[in-house]
Amino acid sequence: MKFFIDTADLAQIKEAQDLGVLDGVTTNPSLMAKVGISGQEAVTKHYLDICNIVTGDVSAEVIATDYAGIIKEGEKLAALHKQIVVKVPMIKDGIKAIKYFSEKGIRTNCTLVFSAGQALLAAKAGATYVSPFIGRLDDVSTDGLNLIAEIRLIYDNYGYNTQILAASVRHPMHIIDCAKLGADVATCPLSAILALLKHPLTDNGLAQFLEDAKKFQ
Numbered sequence: 016m017k018f019f020i021d022t023a024d025l026a027q028i029k030e031a032q033d034l035g036v037l038d039g040v041t042t043n044p045s046l047m048a049k050v051g052i053s054g055q056e057a058v059t060k061h062y063l064d065i066c067n068i069v070t071g072d073v074s075a076e077v078i079a080t081d082y083a084g085i086i087k088e089g090e091k092l093a094a095l096h097k098q099i100v101v102k103v104p105m106i107k108d109g110i111k112a113i114k115y116f117s118e119k120g121i122r123t124n125c126t127l128v129f130s131a132g133q134a135l136l137a138a139k140a141g142a143t144y145v146s147p148f149i150g151r152l153d154d155v156s157t158d159g160l161n162l163i164a165e166i167r168l169i170y171d172n173y174g175y176n177t178q179i180l181a182a183s184v185r186h187p188m189h190i191i192d193c194a195k196l197g198a199d200v201a202t203c204p205l206s207a208i209l210a211l212l213k214h215p216l217t218d219n220g221l222a223q224f225l226e227d228a229k230k231f232q
Contacts, residue, residue, distance in 0.1 A: 016194045019202035023047045027205045039071035041202040066096040074124045076102035085112040093121045110140045117141025131165040138175040150183030167197045
């Protein structure tokens with residue numbers, strides 16, 4: 016499974032990249048605002064800064080919600096850097112735009128997916144990635160992980176190449192469960208990735224090892 020980090024924080028992106036397990040980045044205007052990035056010129060520069068840190072895909076989200084606007088923004092984003100994947104919302108004009116982009120060789124990430132039907136439409140339109148938001152489903156008492164399983168079954172049934180990018184991942188068990196279910200990618204905060212490192216038996220074992228090692232010094 017690929018690991019993407021869901022942030023616009025360059026320091027966190029670099030830390031994840033330096034860890035050696037990072038495959039890409041997802042970000043959006045809300046995440047940009049959290050790190051004080053605003054204005055088209057600054058946003059564009061920030062996307063390029065991210066591309067210069069990582070070697071994998073970088074999802075960059077359009078703001079427009081109409082077909083012509085999505086196409087215009089998406090083409091500009093895709094032209095910024097070869098690593099850019101255009102993130103498009105799961106709406107009618109978004110699906111139409113994804114079909115257009117796929118025919119033009121522009122890679123896409125269909126975002127804000129909350130049902131298997133939406134994921135099926137995204138795959139048929141040719142999306143490179145589909146982003147089911149599992150944490151937000153959990154927030155409304157719906158099993159987000161079950162959606163991952165449903166999409167995996169449908170895509171496998173028909174041989175769709177669209178990658179399942181589990182989004183709104185909140186904690187390390189989300190990552191593990193998504194991996195068990197066959198998600199292609201999990202995008203998550205740095206804290207969730209780092210939490211995978213931790214286990215009390217590892218800490219205890221290392222402490223004992225270091226204590227025993229003192230006897231040979």
